[in-house]
Amino acid sequence: MYSSELIKGTLKTIVLKLLSKQEKMYGYEMTQHVKELTGGKIQLTEGALYPTLHAMEKQGILSTEVENVGNRIRKYYRVTPTGRQVAENKVNEFSAFMETMMVLLDIQPKMG
Amino acid sequence: MYSSELIKGTLKTIVLKLLSKQEKMYGYEMTQHVKELTGGKIQLTEGALYPTLHAMEKQGILSTEVENVGNRIRKYYRVTPTGRQVAENKVNEFSAFMETMMVLLDIQPKMG
């Protein structure tokens, strides 16, 4: 697990990237997906995730549809066309930011 | 300039790295140094920097010495031996975090 300091500010970017790759997802699914993809090193907390999802919906970046699974509710999120643009910008910005940080911190890129 | 969201949580890491490379520095000098090194893309604000420096000093990560330059005061900061270890850990953690984020966001490493 990374210190929570580092992860700050990346939540929206992560959510938007997930939803750019996968038509629709619900909140809990996102937490599990990220946990798996990062080997448990990043774990989205629900207390942070849900308010952020609501905010992004309000901003027109995400849209929702509710589905009933058994007696439970699932709220699926999708990126809107606007959101898709925001997603791309966010990822590009993060990418540029990382390059800058690598210079600043003398970090060598890993050769695949 | 990157959105302030992204830069959040990296301030201590940046300061510790600067001071690991350069025996001693004063606050204002750090702001200028980072500005130059990043082509203005990251700018440490004094409102964030000074309180953080004070906190790190209190934690024993940094030590200070005041110098009079003309009639002005300069407060130099150094990393303590403890701080040097913290610095290394922080940079390593950030490096690992970036790798994780690259996987998560499908970002390709730049070949030098």
Place this chain on the structure above:
DNA sequence: AAATAATGCATAAGAAAATTAGGTATATAA
């Protein structure tokens, strides 16, 4: 000479984003 910008420190109010902790409810495994 006077005004502005740059240097250099500092704090304080407020905003933003997260953590922590709680709540509701169903399904399943031990």
Place this chain on the structure above:
DNA sequence: TTATATACCTAATTTTCTTATGCATTATTT
């Protein structure tokens, strides 16, 4: 039947940063 997993949500608090302000000295521009 008790815990764990699924699935949503909110509220109080904490952390961290921004914005604004203040003080003082020195260098530069007009």
